[in-house]
Amino acid sequence: MNSGILGITIAAACLGIAGSAAAKDIQVGGAPKLKVTKLQMGIKSPATNTCPADAVLNAWVFTNKAGSVPIYIARAGGNVAGPFMVQTKATGSGKFMGTYSKILKIHQPIEAQYRASAPNFKKLSNWVPLKATCKIGLGGGGAQQN
Numbered sequence: 001m002n003s004g005i006l007g008i009t010i011a012a013a014c015l016g017i018a019g020s021a022a023a024k025d026i027q028v029g030g031a032p033k034l035k036v037t038k039l040q041m042g043i044k045s046p047a048t049n050t051c052p053a054d055a056v057l058n059a060w061v062f063t064n065k066a067g068s069v070p071i072y073i074a075r076a077g078g079n080v081a082g083p084f085m086v087q088t089k090a091t092g093s094g095k096f097m098g099t100y101s102k103i104l105k106i107h108q109p110i111e112a113q114y115r116a117s118a119p120n121f122k123k124l125s126n127w128v129p130l131k132a133t134c135k136i137g138l139g140g141g142g143a144q145q146n
Helices: 002-020
Strands: 036-044 053-063 067-075 080-090 096-106 110-118 128-132
Touching (some): 036 067, 053 067, 053 128, 067 096
Antiparallel strands (some): 036 053, 067 080, 080 096
């Protein structure tokens, strides 16, 4: 009779373990796979209406553990650049984060939207605007550099 209770206890324990993590989330050796939990992006447009000027693009990648995540930057209705590798590491609060930052050189008026993607992890950031009026041109020619 005790062996029957032991068998039920073991079966229940196995079901509890299986229910806590999907098989696709575990790598060989039992370690969890790297997962992107959140992807955010922001752009600080130039603070002046004088061009050329700099805008700053930042992307923040949040994961379940330390690792390397390829991201891409897309312009709405335009090109996609990348991949850019983002290395995530512990933030000290049990979370993991990495950042990608790029200075965009603005040489002419622009009003566009951009977003980051991590297609290997099926994650997209929000669309963010980039706007520069360039009412006062100081030369420098050329277009906005990605």
